[in-house]
Structure formats: structure tokens, C-alpha cells
Amino acid sequence: MKLLACAGLLAAAVATAATGAVSQGDWGQYGGDSAEQHFSPLTAVNAANVVGLGLAWSFELDTNRGQESIPVVRDGVMYVSTAWSKVFALDARDGRSLWSFDPKVPGARAFNACCDVVNRGVAVADGRVFVGTVDGRLIALDAKTGRPVWTTRTVPDGRPYSITGAPRVFDHKVIIGNAGGEYGVRGYVTAYDAASGRQVWRFYTIPGNPVGPKDGAASDAALARIATPTWYGHWYDYGGGGTVWDAIVVDADLGQIYIGVGNGTPWDRRVRSLGQGDNLFLASIVALDATTGAYRWHYQESPGESWDYDATQPMMLSSLQINGAVTPVVMQASKNGFFYVLDRRSGKLVSANNFIKENWADGIDMSTGRPRTRGDIFYDKSNFMMPGAIGGHSWQPTSFSPATGLVYIPAQEIPFVYAPDAHFAFRPGAWNIAVDPSAFIPPSDAAARKAMMAMAKGTLIAWDPIAQREMWRVTHDGFWNAGVLSTAGNLVFQGQGSGRFEAYRADSGAFLWGFDAPSGIIAAPITYAVNGVQYIAVLSGWGGIAVNASKGPQQQVAPPGRVLAFKLAGSAKLPPQTPIPLKPPNPSADPSTAAQLAAGRDAYSRNCGVCHGFGGIGGDILPDLRRASALSDRVLWHAIVLGGVLESNGMVSFRKYLSAEDAEAIRAYISAQARLLEATPPATSSALP
Numbered sequence: 001m002k003l004l005a006c007a008g009l010l011a012a013a014v015a016t017a018a019t020g021a022v023s024q025g026d027w028g029q030y031g032g033d034s035a036e037q038h039f040s041p042l043t044a045v046n047a048a049n050v051v052g053l054g055l056a057w058s059f060e061l062d063t064n065r066g067q068e069s070i071p072v073v074r075d076g077v078m079y080v081s082t083a084w085s086k087v088f089a090l091d092a093r094d095g096r097s098l099w100s101f102d103p104k105v106p107g108a109r110a111f112n113a114c115c116d117v118v119n120r121g122v123a124v125a126d127g128r129v130f131v132g133t134v135d136g137r138l139i140a141l142d143a144k145t146g147r148p149v150w151t152t153r154t155v156p157d158g159r160p161y162s163i164t165g166a167p168r169v170f171d172h173k174v175i176i177g178n179a180g181g182e183y184g185v186r187g188y189v190t191a192y193d194a195a196s197g198r199q200v201w202r203f204y205t206i207p208g209n210p211v212g213p214k215d216g217a218a219s220d221a222a223l224a225r226i227a228t229p230t231w232y233g234h235w236y237d238y239g240g241g242g243t244v245w246d247a248i249v250v251d252a253d254l255g256q257i258y259i260g261v262g263n264g265t266p267w268d269r270r271v272r273s274l275g276q277g278d279n280l281f282l283a284s285i286v287a288l289d290a291t292t293g294a295y296r297w298h299y300q301e302s303p304g305e306s307w308d309y310d311a312t313q314p315m316m317l318s319s320l321q322i323n324g325a326v327t328p329v330v331m332q333a334s335k336n337g338f339f340y341v342l343d344r345r346s347g348k349l350v351s352a353n354n355f356i357k358e359n360w361a362d363g364i365d366m367s368t369g370r371p372r373t374r375g376d377i378f379y380d381k382s383n384f385m386m387p388g389a390i391g392g393h394s395w396q397p398t399s400f401s402p403a404t405g406l407v408y409i410p411a412q413e414i415p416f417v418y419a420p421d422a423h424f425a426f427r428p429g430a431w432n433i434a435v436d437p438s439a440f441i442p443p444s445d446a447a448a449r450k451a452m453m454a455m456a457k458g459t460l461i462a463w464d465p466i467a468q469r470e471m472w473r474v475t476h477d478g479f480w481n482a483g484v485l486s487t488a489g490n491l492v493f494q495g496q497g498s499g500r501f502e503a504y505r506a507d508s509g510a511f512l513w514g515f516d517a518p519s520g521i522i523a524a525p526i527t528y529a530v531n532g533v534q535y536i537a538v539l540s541g542w543g544g545i546a547v548n549a550s551k552g553p554q555q556q557v558a559p560p561g562r563v564l565a566f567k568l569a570g571s572a573k574l575p576p577q578t579p580i581p582l583k584p585p586n587p588s589a590d591p592s593t594a595a596q597l598a599a600g601r602d603a604y605s606r607n608c609g610v611c612h613g614f615g616g617i618g619g620d621i622l623p624d625l626r627r628a629s630a631l632s633d634r635v636l637w638h639a640i641v642l643g644g645v646l647e648s649n650g651m652v653s654f655r656k657y658l659s660a661e662d663a664e665a666i667r668a669y670i671s672a673q674a675r676l677l678e679a680t681p682p683a684t685s686s687a688l689p
């Protein structure tokens with residue numbers, strides 16, 4: 001395999017020179033360096049000795065909510081964000097806490113986070129640590145003390161935006177996006193002055209109301225000229241979507257940044273845009289001038305996006321030898337199941353191929369760059385599609401190793417049935433996807449559920465980005481697997497939802513080493529060196545979109561998240577832990593009617609399922625309502641569902657969306673599900689996505 005891949009690393013060196021010193025051995029930014037390859041040149045830990053890796057230290061976090069964060073390590077200090085947008089600074093040698101910061105996000109804001117109150121990381125530059133919060137603030141902290149230097153609100157009040165992604169820093173500017181594409185918002189990214197928090201530029205990813213006032217933003221010209229002609233109807237009444245909730249990558253060589261743009265709101269284009277148009281820049285990679293935020297180019301992966309095919313997945317920069325020429329490229333394993341290589345000078349498609357089984361496109365047309373779609377994929381009726389809304393790959397970082405020339409993809413195969421929602425009505429602030437919610441409900445029959453689970457697969461795929469083909473794969477037990485790190489020591493590290501953390505040979509995929517964490521792992525590992533000792537670190541903590549999906553048979557409440565750091569001959573032990581058993585099912589004894597159960601099933605699916613688990617089958621983090629004390633207590637149930645007494649935990653009042661009759665119907669439905677659980681032997685009571 002012929003490959004010239006150092007350009008990304010050189011670019012990284014240039015970029016870091018602009019943003020503050022990064023020492024040899026640091027994991028200086030979210031993606032390792034600004035090329036975001038999630039690759040380390042460190043070789044002290046390598047394929048020959050990794051078998052001797054042991055726990056160096058662990059740090060227990062104050063929550064069992066999902067942990068998706070990648071720590072940044074600078075000069076022996078680890079800066080790590082956790083659930084609820086909190087930040088810890090730890091001594092990277094021993095995990096000793098140096099300071100912590102809690103932005104005190106109001107619990108009710110959890111309602112606006114589609115997929116748990118996670119945070120994916122901080123940026124560190126100019127002596128400051130930058131973090132985005134679930135309630136939409138961008139905060140600069142003093143890196144020495146953790147004290148806030150400035151705070152800016154990046155989202156409008158009263159709209160269901162949230163932030164879970166990591167900020168990026170370039171040329172003394174902090175760039176941040178936001179989330180909320182399932183609720184009803186309009187996506188944008190904003191650059192702020194790193195010293196003061198003052199806004200420098202903003203780029204909206206989709207048009208607003210064409211007859212409304214102009215945004216006065218960097219996006220105005222490109223939206224008017226390129227995007228607006230691709231939209232129809234009254235999409236702006238729904239927000240329209242297009243949030244930039246994860247990948248933002250800085251290209252110092254070309255002075256531009258790449259943003260990954262999310263899905264449309266609602267998902268069903270017939271509701272959003274009269275069933276017409278590509279709806280730019282949904283589901284696209286867009287390049288912007290890093291200094292001004294002006295549009296440079298775009299590439300749309302999923303025209304007319306209708307399947308939650310966000311193009312927000314991590315992007316890696318490199319330079320590959322393509323047809324005899326060194327070509328600067330940006331690469332992405334998209335949620336839609338295709339691996340894309342684009343020329344980052346122009347956005348021109350270099351190549352694309354599917355990295356998982358998919359059934360919606362017969363490849364990508366190289367002359368137009370558009371997918372050759374198969375049949376009717378716009379679900380005029382119900383449509384069984386692979387990948388589904390969880391995607392062939394999501395936010396979990398991919399890695400590119402210049403040493404092997406391979407990309408490592410945490411992939412999954414999870415089909416989904418898209419069916420139109422005959423009863424869709426836009427509800428401000430709530431989920432607004434216009435997809436039949438019963439599509440999410442797993443079958444209640446155990447055999448059918450087992451068959452469904454057998455279809456869902458999680459894999460680590462090693463992918464040759466030049467030949468666009470798979471070189472090896474490791475198939476995991478669970479479908480939801482973690483982000484990836486590769487190193488020049490011929491190693492690939494990856495965690496799994498089971499809590500398993502493993503190392504493989506980067507060239508062959510051969511298993512080399514493993515460790516079992518008490519909680520599931522979804523975050524990507526990092527590696528760094530302090531005083532000549534190389535460490536591998538990763539956060540454990542099950543959650544994210546799978547917050548409602550168990551990682552296996554549910555026996556106990558999920559243990560707290562942790563930072564785990566490993567080194568050769570490490571001999572630390574995890575603190576002992578007393579398992580907290582799950583409570584038994586607790587159905588109400590009150591009688592119910594068939595009509596009430598049907599109404600409860602529909603109301604639950606529309607309002608509750610995304611957090612508490614579809615079909616009432618919860619995970620082990622947010623309460624499984626079949627086991628809730630309140631289920632058998634009518635007064636307490638109503639006090640929570642309508643009265644909002646648990647708002648500080650994130651369980652807001654649903655009075656806006658549900659009547660007392662609805663709340664009672666939901667209680668009847670969950671009670672019926674609890675009785676089914678009672679009748680199920682414990683060994684087969686594992687929950688489903």
C-alpha cells in the first residue's frame with residue numbers, strides 16, 4: 001500500500017503553533033492533533049509488549065450517566081469533561097484531582113438532550129479550557145484554577161437547543177455548534193474570540209424563512225444562492241434541522257474548517273419540504289473560511305435527508321496517494337453506511353464505498369457524487385432500511401493510522417422501519433420527527449426480539465481508504481461499540497458496551513490484550529506520555545443514545561463512570577463496588593381497558609420512549625418505569641409526570657403534552673409491560689434498543 005500521510009501531522013504542528021504549545025507526548029486536542037486522526041506516534045507501548053499493560057490509576061466520576069468524552073492532556077495535566085458538562089483537571093500521572101468545574105446545568109435541560117446529558121470534550125488553548133454546556137453556554141475556564149473567565153450564551157432562550165460536542169480552537173477563535181435536530185431547531189456554528197468570548201462569525205447550515213429578515217450572518221450569500229432553491233413549503237416553521245452537533249475539523253493548511261451537518265426536522269421530507277428538493281446543507285460536509293466563516297464548498301451525502309442520516313461523524317484529514325498524485329483529503333465514515341474520501345481543496349468526491357451492509361443505495365455515482373438510490377426510500381409506506389436511524393457509524397471517533405494506511409471504524413448494523421406518522425402534529429419543544437413511533441417498539445414476543453437482536457451487530461472495521469475496501473474486522477457481542485485510537489506501536493484500542501477494553505494489532509486485527517471495566521465503554525481512548533512513561537486512558541460509562549438500552553441482562557444499577565489510565569506493569573486495582581440490584585417489577589393493580597392500553601402505548605412511544613426505552617423496556621441508567629415505585633402509586637405517578645416533582649433530575653412536567661387521562665393510560669400500559677417482565681425468567685430479561 002503506497003501512502004503519503006504525514007501532511008496531516010505536519011499541518012497539526014502548524015496549527016498547534018498557532019493555538020499554544022503542545023509538548024511531545026501530549027494528547028493536545030480532541031482528535032489528538034488538528035488532523036483529528038486519533039492516532040499517536042508514541043511507541044513505548046507496542047504490539048510486542050502491550051500484553052503487560054495494567055491499570056495505572058482510576059478516577060471515579062460523580063455520575064453513572066453516559067461518558068463520551070475524550071480527555072485532552074497538556075504538560076502532565078488531563079482536562080476531562082463528563083456528563084452534565086462538568087470539567088475535571090487531573091494529574092495525568094496518578095489521577096489526583098487538581099480542580100473541578102460544575103456549570104450547574106438546570107436538570108430540566110436534560111429534556112432537550114436527545115441522547116443523554118453527555119459531553120464529548122474540551123478544547124485547551126492560550127491557558128484556557130473551553131467547554132460547551134447542555135444548556136447552550138460556551139465557557140472559558142482558567143486552565144490553572146478552573147475558574148470561569150468568560151461565559152457566552154450560544155443559543156436563543158426558550159428553544160430546544162443543547163450542546164454535547166467539543167469546541168475546537170483555531171487562530172485564537174473558539175468554534176462551537178449545537179444539537180436539537182430531533183426537536184425543531186435550525187442548525188448553525190459560531191466562532192468566538194478566545195480572549196473575550198465576543199462573537200466573530202456565525203454560519204447557518206440551512207435557510208430561514210426567505211421572506212423574513214436576513215440573518216446578517218456569514219452564511220447569508222451561500223444560503224440565498226445555493227441552499228434556498230433546494231427547499232419547499234414551510235420548513236422554517238419546524239426549524240428544519242441541520243445541526244452541527246459533533247464534527248468540526250480545522251484545516252490549518254487551507255485556512256478552512258469542515259463542519260458535519262445533521263439531519264432534517266422533521267425526518268420525513270414530505271412534511272418538511274413538500275417531499276421535494278435536496279434540502280441543502282442537510283446531511284453534508286461543508287467547508288468554511290476559518291477566518292470569516294464564508295462558504296467555500298459542500299458535499300451532500302444524503303440528498304433530501306429523511307432517515308436521520310446526519311453527516312456529523314468525525315472527519316480525519318490526511319494526504320493520500322490517489323492515481324499517482326498526493327491529494328489532500330478529508331475522510332468520513334458516514335451514518336448512511338458509506339465511507340467518503342473528498343479532495344479538501346474543492347470538496348470533489350475522490351471515492352466512496354459502503355463499509356457495512358446497506359440496502360438504500362446501489363453505490364455512489366462518481367460523475368454526480370449522488371447516491372444511486374434503490375427504489376422508493378422516501379417511505380411513502382413503511383420502509384425497512386439498513387442502516388437505520390442509529391446509523392452505520394455515529395459520533396464514536398474513527399482513527400487513521402499513517403503507519404498502516406488504514407482507517408479504523410467503530411461500525412454497527414442496525415436496521416430500522418421508517419413509516420409515516422399519520423397523526424403527526426408539530427409540538428414546540430418536543431420530539432418532532434414525523435415517523436410512526438411504533439416503529440421503535442421492540443416485539444414483545446421473546447423469540448421475535450431475539451431474532452431482531454441477532455440482526456444488530458457491532459464491529460471494528462479496518463478500512464483501506466485508497467482501495468475503499470475492508471482489510472479486517474472484529475465482531476463484538478453488542479452492537480454499540482466505542483471510539484477508536486491507533487498508535488505507531490502497531491496498536492488499535494477500542495472499548496465495548498460490555499465494559500470490555502481491548503487492544504489489537506493494527507495491521508492484522510489480531511487480539512493482543514483486554515481489560516474488563518465495571519461499566520460499559522463508548523468513549524474513545526487516548527494515549528500520552530509524562531516523564532517518559534506512556535499511558536493509555538479511556539472513560540467508562542454506559543449511556544448516550546443507548547441510555548435506554550441495556551448492554552446485557554439487567555441485574556443491577558449501572559456503576560459510576562470512571563477515567564481509567566493504563567501503563568506497562570501498572571498494578572492499580574479498581575475500588576471494590578457493591579452492586580445495587582434492580583428493583584422488581586411494580587405494576588399497578590388498577591384495572592385497565594384495551595383502549596386505554598392502546599392509547600398508553602402511543603402516548604408513551606411519542607413522549608417517553610426515547611429516554612425510558614421503547615416498549616417500556618428501560619436500561620440500567622435512567623429509571624426502567626416497569627420497576628418504578630411510582631408505577632403502583634397513582635398520586636405519585638401524576639405528581640412526577642404532570643407535577644414535575646423530579647424536574648431537577650431531568651424529568652420535567654409533561655403537562656404541556658399530556659393530559660391526566662394520557663398519564664393514566666401510560667401507567668396502565670407500563671403496568672402491563674411490568675406484568676410481562678414479571679412473567680419472564682431473569683436470564684432472558686435483557687432489554688433492547
Ligand code: CA
Nearest residue numbers: 181263308310
Ligand atoms: Ca440526528
